[in-house]
Amino acid sequence: MKQFIVLASILLVLVSGLKAQELGIHPQSHEYEWPKDQKVLEKLDQWQDLKFGMIIHWGLYAVPGIIESWELCSEDWINRPDSMTYNEFKQWYWGLKDQFNPVNFDPDQWAQAASDAGMKYLVFTTKHHDGFNMFDTQQTDYKITNGLFASNPKANVAKYVFDAFRAKGFWIGAYYSKPDWHNQDFWWDKYATPNRNVNYDIRKFPEKWENFKTFAYNQIGELMHDYGKVDILWLDGGWVRPKETVNEEVLSWGAPIPDWDQQIDMPKIATMAREAQPGLLIVDRTVHGPYENYQTPERAIPEKQLPYPWESCITLGNNWGFVPNEHYKTPATVVHDLAEIVAKGGALLLGVGPKPDGTLDPEAVKLMEEIGAWMDANGKAIYNTRITPVYEDGNVYFTASKDAKTTYAIACLDEKSDVPATVKWKGNIPAKGSKMTLLSANKTVKWKVVNDEVVVSIPSSFRSKNSSYPALSFEFKSGK
Structure with a gap:
């Protein structure tokens, strides 16, 4: 246990100095294509009334309180403890599933805190890049319903999160990572994992990539068909994209770009998803076109007003997920960001990470109540407004x-x-x-x-x- 605590502390210190660009943060773009589906356009207009939402990162990374997923990625900006080899680290990280047992999981507390803050929509991480699923997928056993928490009545976490927020009148958004670093059809153990991309040449092993596309399609299908009304499909991992969409903006990220195409057939996914959820907003982050219904500049506010739909996703503290001794922003800082964002035509998606036991940090809850007190009095200047x-x-x-x-x-x-x-x-x-x-x-x-x-x-x-x-x-x- 002592080694585990020391390792977590080292990782927390190491990641605190990382640059935003190195953390896979998606910057602002000026490219936008309006949807052609009338139901999507209508829903997009309704979404622009909401203005304030909550994004929840919660997964294995909450157990040691470290950055979500990224230490698994072997790129030159990643720092890991010198005492561990890369393979030892991966085995340690994958093994966190045997420690994750959120016995106090309380989605009603989360929903109440978000409602008290004046938030109107939710985006919940059903699966991050590490491939650990926070819902009862039938495509893999690497999931919250297969482990210490499996016998809990609320083991199918995403279902109960969605239900709790839906009961408070929230719009429901499902975050889903397109890359999956635990899946053998994305990161194949036959080869090393040098970066965030698929680690084999898709041109040489097309059947493996087809298997992965089927896996992603089936998982998204489960979320669209088995979890009630979903309003937003929020897709992360913008490097998994058609090769022809790799432009100067993508190259500016500094991330490695493979020679092969990494598309997962978004037209097929979108057709299926919208048959199940008519008017569904799809946010295929940074892949500009018909499946990026609104843009998502991360940890930043655009310099100028933008004439199309967008949201700034910004953390309440310094991190997306839970870390011990978090340094939170003040309510005034959040209110100021919200005012600027709404005046420039966007929405604020505020990131809060639950603790490994399944509850929110009391300090975060208190700050959200204070933000909500301001929203109660001043919300008329925020909700349902335009530029x-x-x-x-x-x-x-x-x-x-x-x-x-x-x-x-x-x-x-x-x-x-x-x-x-x-x-x-x-x-x-x-x-x-x-x-x-x-x-x-x-x-x-x-x-x-x-x-x-x-x-x-x-x-x-x-x-x-x-x-x-x-x-x-x-x-x-x-x-x-």
Whole structure:
């Protein structure tokens, strides 16, 4: 056990200094193709009303509290303990299945915390790159329902996660990794595993790759047919893609690119998935085209407003999954990110990782409650909104109602300073004589225009009750 704890600690330190690009993070792109399926377009418009979601990474990596999957990948940026050979490390990692026993698994706690935070949709990792399945797939025995947790009534984890969130009115998203490093038809033990890609020449062994395509198709089919209503199929592992789609953007990642095609027949998968789940949003990350219904810049916010659907996936702490002694962002930081993202036309998908016992870290739950308190008062400026031509002035961000008749201003405040007596911005000047409401206090406030700048007075009663506040939201009718 002591060796296990030391190993986990070493890995945590090693990965903390890794660059974002090295962690397989997908950057922003400017390519987008609107869906042609009317049901998908309608669902995409509805998704753009939600604005705030939760992505949950939970798997074997939670046991030692290390980065999800990536130490299995033998690329030159990976650091592992010097005391272990690569094969020893792989055997240790694969063997975590014999220790993973989340006896306190509580999906209702997760769903309640997400609801309290004001989130509206879920993306849950049914399988990460390591190939360990968090659902009762019939395609492999490497799964949560085959081990210490198998006899638990909630052993089919994904089912109970989806059920708990669905009961709270959430949209359901299934994260699925296209690469599978445990599958012998992806990483074949006959050869070494030098990088994230399939480790044999598909041109020489086409039958093995066909087997893998069938495996992926069948697993996605299980998720689409056996787990109730699914709204989003969120596909990770953008290096598994048709070779003709490898462009300058992909090359800029710095990841190895094989000479062979790694496509898994997305048209066939999408047809099957949408027959089971009409209007399903498919997010084939970075593979631009008909199966990337919205884009997913990771750990980043685009510099400018984007005219098509997208979400920023950002962690609440520093990591996607659970690690001990996590350093979490403040509620104000999350609120500020959300305001900027929504003003630029996106949604925020916030990453929270449950502990190995199956519960959320109490500190994370508390932070989510604080975020939710702000959303309760100010959500009108976030949910169901759309972009405005003038969307930013310094620390003030603007959104608009879907009918464009109402404008919202969200003034992000310094969390270390007192709430100011006035808030100012340029652009989006209210219509003459119109009423302005401070949503944060549900009060009408006084405003005026001085030298083309809107100056809003903040009630002293609100300032006396709030020594600090993440952001002030205002509702008004814009002038022409």
